[in-house]
Amino acid sequence: MLPERGSLMPFNRVPWALFMLAALVGAACKPDPITNIEVEPFEGDPYPDLVEDIAYPVGLSALVTDSYSDTVSVLDLVAGTRLDARPVGRNPVDIDGPHHLALDAPRGFAYVALSYPDLGVAGPHASHGESGSYGYVQKLRLADLSIIGQVRVDPNPGDILVSADGKRVITSHFDLKRAIENASDYDKAKATIAIVETANLELVDSEPATLVTTCVAPHGMQLAGSTLYVACYGEDRLAIIDLDAPESGVELVDVGSGISGFGSPVYGPYALRLSADESTLIVSNTASKDVRFFDTASKELDASQTIITQGAPFFVDLSADDSKLYIPTQQPNALLVVDLTGVEETVTRTFTNAECNLPHAVEELDGNLFVVCEGDHEQPGNVLVLDADLEVLSSIPVGIYPDSISLIAEPIR
Numbered sequence: 001m002l003p004e005r006g007s008l009m010p011f012n013r014v015p016w017a018l019f020m021l022a023a024l025v026g027a028a029c030k031p032d033p034i035t036n037i038e039v040e041p042f043e044g045d046p047y048p049d050l051v052e053d054i055a056y057p058v059g060l061s062a063l064v065t066d067s068y069s070d071t072v073s074v075l076d077l078v079a080g081t082r083l084d085a086r087p088v089g090r091n092p093v094d095i096d097g098p099h100h101l102a103l104d105a106p107r108g109f110a111y112v113a114l115s116y117p118d119l120g121v122a123g124p125h126a127s128h129g130e131s132g133s134y135g136y137v138q139k140l141r142l143a144d145l146s147i148i149g150q151v152r153v154d155p156n157p158g159d160i161l162v163s164a165d166g167k168r169v170i171t172s173h174f175d176l177k178r179a180i181e182n183a184s185d186y187d188k189a190k191a192t193i194a195i196v197e198t199a200n201l202e203l204v205d206s207e208p209a210t211l212v213t214t215c216v217a218p219h220g221m222q223l224a225g226s227t228l229y230v231a232c233y234g235e236d237r238l239a240i241i242d243l244d245a246p247e248s249g250v251e252l253v254d255v256g257s258g259i260s261g262f263g264s265p266v267y268g269p270y271a272l273r274l275s276a277d278e279s280t281l282i283v284s285n286t287a288s289k290d291v292r293f294f295d296t297a298s299k300e301l302d303a304s305q306t307i308i309t310q311g312a313p314f315f316v317d318l319s320a321d322d323s324k325l326y327i328p329t330q331q332p333n334a335l336l337v338v339d340l341t342g343v344e345e346t347v348t349r350t351f352t353n354a355e356c357n358l359p360h361a362v363e364e365l366d367g368n369l370f371v372v373c374e375g376d377h378e379q380p381g382n383v384l385v386l387d388a389d390l391e392v393l394s395s396i397p398v399g400i401y402p403d404s405i406s407l408i409a410e411p412i413r
């Protein structure tokens with residue numbers, strides 16, 4: 001018989017399961033017993049550092065940044081082989097985009113600029129300069145390319161340099177994204193260069209870089225003492241900055257006539273090369289497809305020396321005596337050898353895509369030429385080694401989208 005509505009069930013009629021549930025709940029509310037665990041101190045050997053030193057060759061070697069492989073390739077240029085490829089970057093999953101590298105061999109360091117690409121942008125070079133992610137400058141131990149310091153900089157790091165005394169590292173920011181998003185505001189379109197004190201680079205809590213607003217889409221740089229020259233791609237100008245007094249402002253010089261604005265470059269100065277005596281700055285203009293010469297004393301360009309190139313010129317090099325200029329060009333792929341004394345005619349060495357697709361940079365040493373070939377940005381690129389007659393000595397495969405080469409002529413200590 002059920003109890004009347006509102007009445008209580010007699011105690012002896014409560015189901016036994018309710019008592020069991022109450023017991024379990026009560027047990028669960030009791031605090032866990034306190035357990036003291038004593039651990040004996042470890043007295044064995046520490047876990048070994050498994051990063052081995054790079055077996056650099058006795059002869060000429062080189063480091064090449066592989067932007068889309070997140071590696072730095074180590075090359076034996078005498079044997080024509082790739083000795084090693086060491087990972088660099090901060091993110092083991094995404095592409096960090098090691099773009100250019102600055103070498104400080106006397107002190108045993110290298111500095112790499114991480115320029116995170118926007119891989120959703122199509123077209124040649126489209127992802128370079130289109131990222132919204134902050135970049136980084138990393139300090140590497142040259143012996144094994146391990147990271148010993150880093151600092152965040154602005155998005156889209158471009159070129160990177162280290163001062164002769166090893167105390168400063170400078171990177172430009174080829175920030176096309178900033179320029180596009182501020183197409184009607186010149187001041188907001190201008191990007192920065194970052195000045196980093198190398199002594200303050202740590203793995204964490206590094207002193208922030210000094211950022212100097214410079215020009216629209218700055219890229220190639222050259223350093224003469226404390227004077228920094230910057231190629232301002234987005235506004236067809238050269239920027240000149242005194243690194244000892246960056247607060248004093250930026251001096252801008254037009255690379256040609258008819259410059260009236262920014263955002264749609266007529267000349268497109270992209271890369272720079274300083275002569276050995278620092279009297280002449282050579283400017284590679286990728287939009288107008290020419291190479292121009294800037295007198296550093298008068299701060300004027302000599303239009304009479306302009307070299308017209310069929311393809312877009314990139315990072316050039318000079319012979320040791322500054323008598324010959326080596327110009328890699330893209331579309332068509334070629335290497336020009338120009339006698340600056342005017343005695344010999346210009347020699348053009350064209351490349352098939354299989355030989356060297358998209359030549360990006362060249363270095364000359366003792367008559368041999370070392371050409372960085374980007375490739376198609378999907379398969380590994382290569383470094384082409386040519387002799388003085390422009391004959392191929394070797395073709396060394398590297399990673400995907402190689403972007404710079406640094407020669408190492410002295411043994412690494």
